[in-house]
Amino acid sequence: MSGFFILAILALAFLVVFQIAKASEYVSVLKGEEKTFLQNNKINAFLFIVFLVAGLVGVWYCNELYYGKTLFVQPSASDHGEKIDKMMWITLAVTGVVFFMTQIMLFWFAYKYQYSEKRKAYYYPHNNKWEVLWTVVPAIFLTVLVGFGLYYWFGITKEAPQGSQVVEITGKQFNWLVRYPGKDAVLGRKNYRLTNASDGNALGVDWEDASSHDDIEASEVHLVVNKPVKFVINAQDVIHDVGLPHFRLKMDAVPGIPTTIWFTPKYTTAEMKKITGNKDFVYEISCDQMCGSGHYSMKGIIVVETQEEYNAWLADKKPQYVTVMEGKKTPVAVADSATAKPIAALSK
Amino acid sequence: MSEATIQGQSVIGKVAHDHGHAGHHEHDHHEESFISKYVFSQDHKMIAKQFLITGMIWAIIGGLFSVLFRLQLGYPDATFPFLEDIFGKWAQGGKISPDFYYALVTMHGTILVFFVLTAGLSGTFANLLIPLQIGARDMASPMLNMLSYWFFFGASIVMFASLFVQTGPAAGGWTIYPPLSALGQASEGSKIGMDLWLVSMALFIVSSLLGGLNYISTILNMRTKGLSMTRLPLTVWALFFTAVLGVLSFPVLLSGAILLLFDRNLGTSFYLSDIVVKGEILPNEGGSAILFQHLFWFLGHPEVYIILLPAMGMVSEVMSVNARKPIFGYLAMIVSLFAITILAFLVWAHHMFVTGLNPFLGAFFVLLTLLIAIPSAVKVFNWLTTIWRGNLRFTPAMLYAIGFVSLFISGGLTGIFLGNSTLDLHLHDTYFVVAHFHIVMGVASFFGMFAGLNHWFPKMYGRYLNNTMAYIHFWITFVGAYLIFWPMHYQGFAGMPRRYYDYSNWESFKQFIELNRFISTVAMVVFAAQLLLVFNFFYSIFKGRKLKTENPWGAATLEWTTPINPGHGNWPGEIPEVHRWAYDYGKDGREFIPQNEPVGPNESHH
Ligand code: HEM
Ligand SMILES: [Cu+2]
Ligand SMILES: [Cu+2]
Numbered sequence: 001m002s003g004f005f006i007l008a009i010l011a012l013a014f015l016v017v018f019q020i021a022k023a024s025e026y027v028s029v030l031k032g033e034e035k036t037f038l039q040n041n042k043i044n045a046f047l048f049i050v051f052l053v054a055g056l057v058g059v060w061y062c063n064e065l066y067y068g069k070t071l072f073v074q075p076s077a078s079d080h081g082e083k084i085d086k087m088m089w090i091t092l093a094v095t096g097v098v099f100f101m102t103q104i105m106l107f108w109f110a111y112k113y114q115y116s117e118k119r120k121a122y123y124y125p126h127n128n129k130w131e132v133l134w135t136v137v138p139a140i141f142l143t144v145l146v147g148f149g150l151y152y153w154f155g156i157t158k159e160a161p162q163g164s165q166v167v168e169i170t171g172k173q174f175n176w177l178v179r180y181p182g183k184d185a186v187l188g189r190k191n192y193r194l195t196n197a198s199d200g201n202a203l204g205v206d207w208e209d210a211s212s213h214d215d216i217e218a219s220e221v222h223l224v225v226n227k228p229v230k231f232v233i234n235a236q237d238v239i240h241d242v243g244l245p246h247f248r249l250k251m252d253a254v255p256g257i258p259t260t261i262w263f264t265p266k267y268t269t270a271e272m273k274k275i276t277g278n279k280d281f282v283y284e285i286s287c288d289q290m291c292g293s294g295h296y297s298m299k300g301i302i303v304v305e306t307q308e309e310y311n312a313w314l315a316d317k318k319p320q321y322v323t324v325m326e327g328k329k330t331p332v333a334v335a336d337s338a339t340a341k342p343i344a345a346l347s348k
Numbered sequence: 349m350s351e352a353t354i355q356g357q358s359v360i361g362k363v364a365h366d367h368g369h370a371g372h373h374e375h376d377h378h379e380e381s382f383i384s385k386y387v388f389s390q391d392h393k394m395i396a397k398q399f400l401i402t403g404m405i406w407a408i409i410g411g412l413f414s415v416l417f418r419l420q421l422g423y424p425d426a427t428f429p430f431l432e433d434i435f436g437k438w439a440q441g442g443k444i445s446p447d448f449y450y451a452l453v454t455m456h457g458t459i460l461v462f463f464v465l466t467a468g469l470s471g472t473f474a475n476l477l478i479p480l481q482i483g484a485r486d487m488a489s490p491m492l493n494m495l496s497y498w499f500f501f502g503a504s505i506v507m508f509a510s511l512f513v514q515t516g517p518a519a520g521g522w523t524i525y526p527p528l529s530a531l532g533q534a535s536e537g538s539k540i541g542m543d544l545w546l547v548s549m550a551l552f553i554v555s556s557l558l559g560g561l562n563y564i565s566t567i568l569n570m571r572t573k574g575l576s577m578t579r580l581p582l583t584v585w586a587l588f589f590t591a592v593l594g595v596l597s598f599p600v601l602l603s604g605a606i607l608l609l610f611d612r613n614l615g616t617s618f619y620l621s622d623i624v625v626k627g628e629i630l631p632n633e634g635g636s637a638i639l640f641q642h643l644f645w646f647l648g649h650p651e652v653y654i655i656l657l658p659a660m661g662m663v664s665e666v667m668s669v670n671a672r673k674p675i676f677g678y679l680a681m682i683v684s685l686f687a688i689t690i691l692a693f694l695v696w697a698h699h700m701f702v703t704g705l706n707p708f709l710g711a712f713f714v715l716l717t718l719l720i721a722i723p724s725a726v727k728v729f730n731w732l733t734t735i736w737r738g739n740l741r742f743t744p745a746m747l748y749a750i751g752f753v754s755l756f757i758s759g760g761l762t763g764i765f766l767g768n769s770t771l772d773l774h775l776h777d778t779y780f781v782v783a784h785f786h787i788v789m790g791v792a793s794f795f796g797m798f799a800g801l802n803h804w805f806p807k808m809y810g811r812y813l814n815n816t817m818a819y820i821h822f823w824i825t826f827v828g829a830y831l832i833f834w835p836m837h838y839q840g841f842a843g844m845p846r847r848y849y850d851y852s853n854w855e856s857f858k859q860f861i862e863l864n865r866f867i868s869t870v871a872m873v874v875f876a877a878q879l880l881l882v883f884n885f886f887y888s889i890f891k892g893r894k895l896k897t898e899n900p901w902g903a904a905t906l907e908w909t910t911p912i913n914p915g916h917g918n919w920p921g922e923i924p925e926v927h928r929w930a931y932d933y934g935k936d937g938r939e940f941i942p943q944n945e946p947v948g949p950n951e952s953h954h
Pocket of ligand 1: 523652653655656698699717718720721724759760761762763764766767768772775776777781784785788789790
């Protein structure tokens with residue numbers, strides 16, 4: 001019903017515009033095309049100035065409304081993010097100056113040099129001095145931006161520091177699987193052909209590799225504040241992306257090609273709740289690469305906490321290997337039977 | 349048969365050239381049937397109209413799709429029963445389903461990027477303007493030119509058909525990254541809809557190559573006497589570089605698409621490795637999903653300039669004509685087009701900074717990407733200087749041209765954020781990217797197209813578009829575009845990901861619901877305004893004010909030396925000879941000096 005109503009209004013609006021348009025054409029014939037042209041020219045020149053002024057006010061107003069809803073009002077939750085924020089401000093400053101300068105020139109010229117019978121256009125086909133100026137000046141500014149950018153880029157993408165915590169994150173339609181390396185700090189080997197979710201091996205871990213025996217699987221990422229963490233990122237089916245807005249980072253999850261990213265979280269979740277004044281604050285992992293119909297719901301949760309809290313959380317976690325083997329009800333010679341399991345898994 | 353026609357064409361051309369009127373007569377007496385005049389036409393002007401109108405139909409479809417998915421984004425909780433009436437299972441209970449949403453987004457992107465802003469834009473204006481502005485009777489091969497349209501038509505039919513298959517059209521985004529696009533199990537849209545998408549694009553690429561090769565050879569070989577390359581209007585230069593970009597990069601996409609078809613249907617593993625999808629373990633090993641992205645963006649980035657360059661060319665032309673002043677820095681304009689063309693081939697991986705690309709390699713792409721800002725800046729300042737101290741006539745075309753420059757500045761500057769890999773870590777695949785490319789490519793190129801349409805409509809149909817409707821359309825669209833896309837930068841700064849069906853479950857992004865509603869509302873208004881343009885177009889074809897003079901804008905280029913309604917062959921008599929560049933406006937106190945006027949003895953040098 002309301003759809004019909006809207007259509008009716010639309011049709012009416014069209015009719016009105018069309019009638020005005022037709023009428024104005026007749027009027028222009030009556031008044032003389034020259035006169036109509038002059039009038040239209042004045043109106044449009046004036047509208048350009050109105051647009052400029054309204055636009056500048058609009059830019060300010062939009063900023064008033066939405067600045068507070070961006071991440072600018074929160075400190076970056078990672079050390080890398082701080083560099084990225086700094087780079088953002090440098091870029092905003094440079095591009096901002098250019099933006100206002102050129103837009104104002106554009107609309108001001110449009111207004112100022114609107115047609116007038118008195119003025120003759122100035123025949124000015126070229127001037128190499130100007131061309132050099134606006135080649136060199138942007139080049140200088142861009143060199144600065146590239147310089148800062150790459151300096152930060154190499155800082156962010158260099159090897160993770162020794163002793164970083166390692167967490168494996170695997171994307172699949174449409175959730176994230178998390179694995180911790182356990183006491184030995186080594187993630188057990190995987191073979192995607194061993195994947196068997198109903199058998200407790202959703203990640204396709206090769207239980208034959210003893211370093212997998214203490215690996216812990218979870219549904220949330222728990223990190224220790226101020227301790228560097230390296231994510232090892234995988235995908236099982238299609239490309240996903242580990243999006244970390246509060247840490248200002250993201251990295252694709254590509255089937256068959258593991259990727260990594262590292263950073264140091266700076267604030268615990270509890271601290272962020274205070275900083276943002278939002279008691280529901282959570283670090284969310286958003287999937288940032290189109291991955292199918294559930295893409296928009298592919299959320300992961302990161303909990304940043306103190307070392308003690310982390311230890312307490314870890315304490316009651318059982319390695320996945322142990323869980324799986326207990327489930328098999330063959331508690332005898334767990335280590336031996338492990339060799340036979342993958343084959344069973346293979347034959348689906 | 350067909351060869352005879354081609355030869356017939358060129359004979360007409362030659363005869364006309366050599367013997368003036370004789371050829372003309374022969375041409376006039378040549379009876380054309382409806383089919384050969386309007387359907388399988390080999391007249392570049394008719395082919396231009398075919399591209400334009402097909403593009404327009406696609407634009408309405410693609411635009412409508414965006415209205416539909418904006419409905420979902422603006423009103424995620426509402427239901428619209430009429431949607432179920434129309435779309436059935438895709439909108440059960442009056443709510444767009446996620447599969448439908450993603451199909452809409454994907455087809456919106458595909459349609460607008462390829463069918464509207466590539467075929468509809470280049471196809472229209474390259475066909476219309478190249479022969480007319482270089483003083484040729486038609487394209488080098490009118491036959492290939494006709495085929496170019498009909499391959500596009502075939503591509504259109506296949507793509508259109510894909511909208512109606514049981515499992516829906518492609519739904520993995522216009523960039524169709526595998527494995528998502530390769531695995532039918534992973535998404536409804538990756539079933540038969542995806543095969544149709546690939547077949548359609550293959551046809552489209554053939555069309556684009558036939559067209560492009562034709563444009564290039566026409567420009568290089570068929571310029572009239574005296575028209576050296578450095579006297580060409582910038583429109584022709586821009587269309588030339590556009591064609592070069594297309595010819596060199598589209599084949600790469602074709603190869604990427606064919607490999608994808610193989611992976612889908614023949615069990616190859618070009619893009620697939622180590623995959624478990626919905627619990628099913630696939631045998632494919634050794635492929636690379638990233639390989640496809642390289643192949644895609646090797647076209648994909650040039651593609652954005654394929655869309656933009658024609659707009660730049662037309663804006664330069666329209667702006668100079670209506671400022672009554674030469675384009676400032678003609679040579680610099682050509683050099684910057686050239687620089688953009690070269691760089692366009694060297695920056696594709698800036699779309700892939702977060703795919704795990706080697707950071708060292710990434711650094712080169714950062715450098716090369718930001719280099720593009722230099723020729724872009726040159727162009728902007730040259731346009732600004734062109735209107736500086738001009739005597740500006742605000743014809744609708746001129747308004748769109750000025751709007752184009754404003755949009756190009758706004759969208760180009762955000763490219764400087766994204767090209768910096770450090771910032772892309774944060775901004776990639778957020779609404780910041782959506783804002784960036786819609787402003788700089790989407791809306792700006794549309795404005796270039798509108799400028800061209802308003803400026804050359806009289807040449808196409810011998811009538812004017814209605815001014816009032818054009819003015820209303822311009823202002824609604826210009827203001828609307830900024831209202832829609834400017835606030836999206838803020839969503840990007842919040843890290844809000846693109847291609848989400850619903851944000852309400854996200855603590856980090858749900859604060860933008862009102863903004864999304866606002867954007868959706870404006871989008872609908874702007875869409876309605878586009879219908880006004882379409883209406884104006886068809887109405888004016890039949891009822892527009894008739895032209896009384898051959899050269900309504902007082903322009904110096906050759907197309908305005910043809911009769912008001914030029915026949916096939918363009919000039920009834922001899923093709924005019926060119927004596928000067930295309931931009932002698934306001935010289936020596938004269939309004940303008942047409943290109944075919946010999947240089948006078950007392951004329952000043954510039
Ligand atoms: C100063 C010039 C420009 C620079 C430095 C630049 C840079 C970039 C970068 C780095 C991206 C990737 C962003 C991401 O996905 O994270 C991007 C996206 C894009 N740019 Fe630009 N750009 C510039 C101008 C243009 C122009 C002139 C056009 C079109 C005419 C354009 C069209 C696009 C499109 C369509 C995308 C998004 C594709 C997608 O992911 O769907 N850009 N740009
Ligand atoms: Cu996703
Ligand atoms: Cu690009």
